[in-house]
Amino acid sequence: MPELPDVEGFRRALMSCGGRRCVTDIEVRDNGVLRGGVTEERLRGQLKGKRLGKAWRHGKWLFVPTVDGPTLVCHFGMTGSLRCCALDEPIAAHDRIVLTLDDTRTLRYRDQRKLQGVQLADKNAVDRLLEGLGPDAAGVQRTEFRELLSARRGAIKSALMDQSVIAGLGNLLCDEILWRARIHPRTPARDLSEADLRHLHTAMGRVLDTAVRTGRVPPRRSWLTGRRDDSEPVCPRCGTLLCSSRVAGRRTAWCPQCQS
DNA sequence: ATAAAGTCCTGAAAGC
DNA sequence: TGCTTTCAGGACTTTA
Numbered sequence: 001m002p003e004l005p006d007v008e009g010f011r012r013a014l015m016s017c018g019g020r021r022c023v024t025d026i027e028v029r030d031n032g033v034l035r036g037g038v039t040e041e042r043l044r045g046q047l048k049g050k051r052l053g054k055a056w057r058h059g060k061w062l063f064v065p066t067v068d069g070p071t072l073v074c075h076f077g078m079t080g081s082l083r084c085c086a087l088d089e090p091i092a093a094h095d096r097i098v099l100t101l102d103d104t105r106t107l108r109y110r111d112q113r114k115l116q117g118v119q120l121a122d123k124n125a126v127d128r129l130l131e132g133l134g135p136d137a138a139g140v141q142r143t144e145f146r147e148l149l150s151a152r153r154g155a156i157k158s159a160l161m162d163q164s165v166i167a168g169l170g171n172l173l174c175d176e177i178l179w180r181a182r183i184h185p186r187t188p189a190r191d192l193s194e195a196d197l198r199h200l201h202t203a204m205g206r207v208l209d210t211a212v213r214t215g216r217v218p219p220r221r222s223w224l225t226g227r228r229d230d231s232e233p234v235c236p237r238c239g240t241l242l243c244s245s246r247v248a249g250r251r252t253a254w255c256p257q258c259q260s
Numbered sequence: 261a262t263a264a265a266g267t268c269c270t271g272a273a274a275g276c
Numbered sequence: 277t278g279c280t281t282t283c284a285g286g287a288c289t290t291t292a
Contacts, residue, residue: 003265032289060266077266079290094290113289115266153275154282162282163267171265217265249284251264267288274282 002076004137004168004208007062009215010074010082011055014064017084018099018107019054023047023066025100033096033109033117036073036125046070046120047099058136059167063126070120073129077115083108137168138208145201149189156192156200157185158248169204171250172217172225177203179224179235184259185247228253 002010026047028040050066057063062082064072074082079094085106091098097109097118109118121129134148148166152159159165160174169177178185180203183196192200211217220226224242227233233242235255244253 006265075266077289078264080266111289112291113264113266115289152282158283173265246284263292264290269287270285272283274280276278276280 002060002078002080003170003173003211003217004057004060005173005211005214006081006216007057007060007076007168008138008212010076011057011062012215013084014052014055014062014082014107017105018052018101020051021101021105022049022051023099023101024049024103027098027100028096029091029098030096030114032114033111034119035075035117036119036121038119043097043118043120047072052101058130059133059163060170061129061133061167063121070122071126072118073121073126074109074118075116077111077113077117079113080109080111080116083110133163133167134165135167137166137204138212140166140201140204142198142201145204146194146197149197149200150192152189154189155186155247156183156189157252159189161248161250168208171252172228173207173211175228175253176217176224177207179253179255179259180207182258182260185252185254224253224255 026044028043031040046069050069053065053067055062055064060075062074085108087106092110094110094112095108096111099107101107149159157174160169181199183200217225222236227236234240235242235258238257240255240257242253243256
């Protein structure tokens with residue numbers, strides 16, 4: 001689930017319920033989600049009593065700074081989420097970390113598979129993390145977009161998925177964007193025309209706009225994403241049976257009619 | 261049992 | 277030839 005729009009949704013959830021509040025307790029229920037060498041003790045020691053600042057996002061990473069303390073850094077892998085819960089809401093099976101805020105509510109890092117997790121970072125560690133990432137997909141302008149992609153010889157889908165090129169796009173979003181721009185996912189990026197790249201950039205902007213507002217890639221029937229899990233998925237635009245195979249190591253759906 | 265929206269690592273091929 | 281870029285595949289993990 002968690003691609004850029006989902007993480008933006010988590011950020012908003014956090015700010016609406018946890019913004020500017022004090023961490024009054026921390027419970028690590030499964031230390032399998034602790035990353036970057038953080039231990040439960042260090043997490044408690046460095047977060048307890050701290051006030052949360054304004055959370056921000058870059059790509060699929062969420063950064064939650066504390067006032068006069070380290071930044072809590074979250075990545076959600078494929079199944080993670082962040083949710084704000086009442087104190088008395090029963091603990092779910094996959095609530096891995098529970099932060100109590102102002103003794104009045106809890107912020108929970110929930111994750112079924114523990115592919116990623118949370119860590120603490122100082123300014124330098126945050127900078128190092130960002131160094132490995134391209135610009136956030138939601139803010140890439142057309143010229144920069146073209147510069148980032150036009151020289152790459154690999155498949156356009158691989159390039160879009162590569163977080164060091166553009167940060168935030170995942171498997172579903174990439175397929176959705178390529179479908180909208182009518183570009184085959186295996187097309188070598190450098191073979192794309194100026195017009196192709198323009199269409200791709202426009203499609204990315206529109207898809208992200210809608211998805212960020214929704215807080216996820218919307219499962220609409222008019223979108224490719226809303227069809228890909230059908231038993232006989234067809235293109236929402238032309239009705240052709242969709243193709244499906246692996247590109248860039250991931251399950252990829254496209255329309256053989258629209259995306260030549 | 262297979263596959264899944266995430267990333268990281270390795271080894272090897274491709275390209276300059 | 278040698279360096280860089282890119283890809284495939286496996287690993288991580290849990291459950292439908």
